[in-house]
Amino acid sequence: SSPFENNGAFNKKFIAIKDLTENLIEFGGGKYYFPFKCKTWGCKSKEFTPILKYNEETNKKEFADWQIIRLQEVWDGYGEAATLPMTIDCELRDELVETVKPGDFVSVTGKLEVLEIPGDPGTDKRDFLDAASKVAPHTVFTPTNQANSFPLMPLLHHDKRSGDLILEAGSFALSNTGICRIDDFEKITQPNALAEAMSRQTIS
Known part of the structure; x- marks a missing residue:
């Protein structure tokens, strides 16, 4: 060993x-x-x-050569600047040992292990969405099972009072650089637009 x-x-x-x-x-x-x-x-x-x-x-x-480094997040302009930055320990082995020094900006990739906590089937998905909102710079929540829910894609419609055309950005545009939380994913009525946003990172 x-x-x-x-x-x-x-x-x-x-x-x-x-x-x-x-x-x-x-x-x-x-x-x-x-x-x-x-x-x-x-x-x-x-x-x-x-x-x-x-x-x-x-x-x-x-x-084998082995080293533990501690990564600290860099404030990107979102959220409160006075909060304590989050840290995580990272294990380096073999040729990666002593390749970085304190103060370096690095990008680390690896396997993130997620353990699903069993519970009420009706609340599990909502718990995951709430947890995701705590780690993203900003989030937009969209319940697709409600008639008055905010649209996912840009929507052009007439204002009932003035009669003018109004363009609403939609949840995807508003959650740019963040997370769009979609409840009842299987009830989305625009699957093609959703596939474009997820694969190409564009909205047309």
Whole structure:
């Protein structure tokens, strides 16, 4: 197992540079360090090379470079500037170790694991929509099952009082750079327009 996956004790071998003798050292806590001196009598070597064993079953090395960095969000002009920025720890391995330094602006991609919490079938979707609204700069909620709900796409209609033509932007346009929360997704009457907005990021 890798040192960052094993919190118990493990043994590690090093080769002394001068006489090429092996030194077997026991470590704990899932981390190892280079020995200060060789265990072989008469050897004065102070430089060592770790022996990296290769696991053919997992196709991985038993040991690898490992680093934890802490990412902090950058204020983009939305919301309150005085709030405490959110942080998340990120684990770097192998060639990514020591590629960034404090203060660098980085983009990180990875797998986000989401655990669905079982509950009332009628409220689960609404709970997800409410949670999404808390992480987006701004959101627009559109209940498609209501007759007076705000339209998804731009809509041109006559004003009842003045008779003038009025162009309403629609939920998609108003939620630009944010999240458009749509309740009762299966009841949308404009599936083609929805497909264009999701695939091309355009509204026509």
